[in-house]
Amino acid sequence: MVLTKPKVSDKSKTEVEGVNVGWTNQCAKAQPLGYRKIVHLVGLGFIMCFAYLASISIINQSGQIHLLLENAANGNLSYSSISPAQHSQAPNFPSIFRQPPITAPQQQNTTEWCQPLHFKAEPGPVVALASFPGSGNTWFRYLLQQASGIMTGSVFKNLNLLRNGFPGENIANGSVSVIKLHKTTIQRMEAFDKLILLVRDPLPAILAEFNRQAGGQVGYAPPWAFKENNGERWGRFVYKRGVSWEEMNLAWFSHFSPQNRLIVFYVDLKTQTEIQLRRVLTFLNIPVRDAMISCALARRQGLYHRPKRILHFEVFNSSMRQTLADHKRRVYSILGKPATFEKKPLNRT
Template sequence: MSRRWIFLLAAIVATVHFSIIIVMLSPLYGAKNSYYGGSYANRLSLRQPNVNWCKELRFRIPPSNSVVALVSYPGSGNTWLRYLLQQVTGIMTGSIYMDYGLRVHGFPAENVTNGSVLVVKTHEGPPSDHKFQAAILLIRNPRDAILADFNRIHKGHIGTAPKSAFKRKTREHKSDWATYVSIELRSWESTHKHWLNNFPGPIHIVFYETLVDRTRQTLQGILDFLNHTVTEEDMNCAMYNKEGIYRRRKKYRDFDPFTPNMYAALETVRNRVRDMVTDYQRTHNRTE
């Protein structure tokens, strides 16, 4: 093999190696998560924001015998709630997924699913192996959750999809966005239905909008459910740093991708899930 080809091969290997590193470090802003499929192009960003933790993160010692699921439909604020729980307790939260972007940006226990972590993130239905003994179910308005996850697919955890993404057409001449909303609305309902109707353990229900409006009280309710005590100083520090780097800030104020028909479907499904929540709280004597 000539020296020229050796140099060329070495350059290719170096480029591939560097690309892998960039993909692992940058998905907060621009790459697809490793736990979702997606067919949309994503742009990578080299920006790496820092996280100011109230205390050094650690595993739970000794590990708990009860593994608690942190359940949500994608785009419902799961990552932000994990961040808040880590801030106030100093204990790592886990996930059934391996998201390399989150792993290097404040969630070192990605893919840890045992009692050494405070809660375990999942977007799936209740597992048949009864892995979880309890669950926190985070529910967000389907309009906002579906839009947030659409943004994630295109621009990572905290980016915003370009307006052009909502106008792309499929081969059947239907709006790709409209098809996405229809499919994901069924998934949004199914996620909550399976947990509320089929999970045998206790469920603590948290509404994302309440978490935003009454963060301290809602977070305290979750800690009570987890039977975990924190100091006033811990809570004050978590509230001081509650914004973190995991909430999407840029939103279009002059653009609404939802049609009247979409809004009607969203409200119908949202009401059905509300009824499920009411039935669950009544039959289980819970008032989250």
């Protein structure tokens, strides 16, 4: 018996083939559609990524704009009379700190100087102007520049100061009269030949620094900042900075010999400005000229003076006052200054 393959009718074959052909056609049609979807999804991903990066850029730019507006409100947007070319032509003295140079915008400065500011004729000792933040370092530099005509330097890169009367900002070598800094490290102290230590009472110094951090160079902390979290934030700031104030002043004082250090108290600089300026100029071996001293006294106010503001509450409680008084007593006893204390409420910020 011979087995034969059953025959499939043409109709059945057509139906089967039709099903196969139809399924194949549907797959063929689906492939281009899926490819387009993939392309669309990839494109959408690129668009979302671009939008995210653009939003980050806008946020950064808005932050810079906010900073510019804040500086403008504080009156900090006037500029240095030293052009970028002049700033880049500082004498090629070795810098004690390696920092990239700053290019100052070529704008007109509104500060009137007793004489045009200049570098030292010859490099001299590298002199630190050390102080706890909020102790009047910027005002001291301003007075010294008026009385001497020589630029003061700094280890910082404050563009507002660079543009507004301090063309020696970010210069830290013997070409400037003094170099501003705050931090205390053995490495930094050993980089200097001499020291001017500017000391201010810890209460107003800490308050000034709190205002600066919250409100800018001549701004204020908002009243609610002192009461935030029931005053916890402000309290932590006071106690921590009180310890730093004592440690910083004693470290700098003890590191330099008596012949290489000069102590200037902020209160004396305010009440005996002429006497203190003459002391400083003599210590720096800068000629003392009566005409320059008189000119500096006539322009003693400066641009970075924070005007007084009266709050309707006491910012330092009794515990804060006692703690800071203890810090002050220990420091002033070593520095040879009688420790007097303000008894009336300190609500002027």
